[in-house]
Amino acid sequence: MPALLRRIYASRGAHDITAAQPKLAQLLPPDTLSNIDAATELLADAIASGERILVVGDFDCDGATACAVAVRGLRMLGARDVVHAVPNRVTHGYGLSPALVETLAPLSPALLVTVDHGIACHAGIAAARALGWRVLVTDHHLPGDVLPPADAIVNPNLPGDAFPSKVLAGVGVIFYVLMALRARLRVQGDARATDADLGSLLDLVAVGTVADLVPLDANNRALVSAGLRRLRARRGCAGLHALIEIAGREAARLTAADIGFAIGPRINAAGRLEDMAIGIECLLSDDGVHARGLADTLHRINAERRAVQQSMLDDAEAAVAAQVPVDPAGAGVCLFDADWHPGVVGLVASKMKDTLHRPVIAFAPAEPGSPQLRGSARSIPGLHIRDVLAAVDVAHPGLIERFGGHAMAAGLSLQHDRLAAFTAAFAAAVERMLDPALLRAEILTDGPLRGEEFDIAHAAHLRDAGPWGQGFPEPLFDGEFAVVDWRVVGSRHLKLTLRLDGHARPLSAIHFGGWREIAPAARERLVYRLAPDDYRGGDAVQLVVEHREPLPTA
Known part of the structure; x- marks a missing residue:
């Protein structure tokens, strides 16, 4: 491990490799989650009785992946009748509303399981229970002063909950419920539980966790790292691999940033503009051709979302200026x-x-x-x-x-x-x-890089040393550079050729969205990431600029 990486890990509170790159063996056990026994009893009884279990997701990426994890995991653990649903943003509003319960009434489940929502759905849960349904809430959002009238609630943020990590995403909470359920069924001698490989769901857990921007504490980093390993080895679900391909990413080098900027937004787009049922179907598909067709649809919806977003941003900026x-x-x-x-x-x-x-x-x-x-x-x-x-x-x-x-x-x-x-x-x-x-806005950096650190070895170490994210930020560096040359790429991006004082070798840089119709100064202070230059390949690296400030000339 290069000295640069050791310094970066230490600045984030990770002083050894175990803390820096936690493994699944270090995962916190589920037994300190409040109500976990009541939750697994509800699920085990429904599985043993062959009763219908209805999983209700949410219309963002965390909710969609949580729904897919719940459906796949429950079937893996022996549930014979698992169905799923998701609210429509326009028709039903957020979460388990009375309107959604009315729509779902013909399904007549014995047990309804919410994922990534439910803690604020008092009226919807009351409506479900009035129909005779049992309700299990799995959520990670902060509870109000009064808890909803569910049969059981699993949420690490409940008052008095002893689970050490309070930053699980919704998909992480349901994954933990499934781990506890598998342990319960194994004690009961259930052979299916003995053979169930819940680790096969970690690709979905990783995507939902990163996309929801929860802090990547050691526990979440262990989950995300394991999921990324599955995706890099092409052992993830068909839907995620179709999305990776259509987003133009390379599975073997997939990073948390790729999830955050390419995979997550395509799943989220379905819930923003159309129906998240499309995204969930993509994540549940085991047919590569079918999954690719759904990924194509999500890609198209995301392009439409970006156009709508840019128009709204233009309006917002004009309103703010005025x-x-x-x-x-x-x-x-x-x-x-x-x-x-x-x-x-x-x-x-x-x-x-x-x-x-x-x-x-x-x-x-x-x-x-x-x-x-x-x-x-x-x-x-x-x-x-x-x-x-x-x-x-x-x-x-x-x-x-x-x-x-x-x-x-x-x-x-x-x-x-x-x-x-x-x-x-x-x-x-x-x-x-x-x-x-x-x-007063601040940008926290890891300081300057030395001239010998602008190489492919350090760039590759930085890329692969994550997962980086909220609470464990991707390394940012700062320094003063001479601007040797520059040009506009497309209509909004700025391509720069830079020189570091005392080093003859020029450096390539890109500032996405950095063209403001003002030429760069002869010398600038930059905040940047060091990354392999995949476009040029080989040993090429580039500085991905996050912020620029002109420096006064002598």
Whole structure:
């Protein structure tokens, strides 16, 4: 291991190879999860009785992969009658709603299992139980003050839960439930449980975990690393390999970044613009030809999503330029357009949060012409966005119809005629709860690279040393360079030829989206990643620029 990598690992709290690259043998056991025994008893009884189990997913990548893991895993463990469903964003809204329960009533399950949602679905769970269904909630979102009336709830964020890691994704929670179920069935002497290889589901666990942007603590890194190994060895499910191929990625060198920027968005696109049932079907398919056809559909939907997103971003940037002061003194920002699509507001909020370095909520009509708005919130480090929404809800009862989420992302719904009141209440809550010092954007780097470290060996080590992600960030470096040459690539990207002081060899760099119709300065300070240059191949490397600042000339 090169000294550079040892230094990077240590700065992230990993001082030996065991901590830096945790293995499956180091996974936390499931027995400290609250209600895990009650959950596995519900599932084991349904399997033993041959009863119908209905898995209800969510319309994002975490929810889709969690649904696929639940269906595949339960069948692997002997369940003979497993069906699945997912809400339609426009028709049913988020999670297990009474409207969704009404739609699912003809399926008549004995047991309904939620994955990646349910902790805030009080009315839907009550409706399901009124039909005589048992309900198991598996979720990772933060609970409210009152828990829903489910038969059992498994969520590492429940009050008093002793599970050491609180950052499992929804797909991680259901995977843990399946591990505990397999252990229970093995004790009962079930031969199918003895032979069940739940490790075959880790490709899906990895994709859902990375796509949901949960922190990659040691436990999550062990899960993601194992899933990436399966995908690199082409032992993943047919749907994921079809998506890898259509995204133009090389399976043998797949990274967490490839999941985050290429695979996850294609799955997410189905839930944003159409029906996540397409994405789940792709992940459940074992037929390569069928999976490729579904991947083609997801690829097309994602291209449409990108066009819609760019149009909405243009609108948002124009609105901000016209209405938001340069320094709003800590106020949160709310954006709304009657023509926006509710499935893409989260992406708009995320982009504008990065641009403004302010917490942002983007709203759109729940459906065209609807008086109900769907909002998606994104926050900056140091401000727990769900806590902000909870504070608004306490101070202004009834203003928000429903909300839920995490520290950095949340969702909510309210009526259009309440938007102005909410905007004021949100800004006031943010100003009250946010330290103004946090409004100054910072980029944390791993410092400069030495001249001899700009080589393919170090670039390959950095690429393969992950998985990198939230809480275990991909290495970023900074330094001052002379700009020898530059050109625009496409319409938005900037290709640079650089020189490091004291080193004659020129360096190739690319700044995606970096062309702002202003020529680079003769000398610039850059924040960048070092990566193999797959386009040129061989020993070529390039700097992938994340940020540029001009330096004054002497």
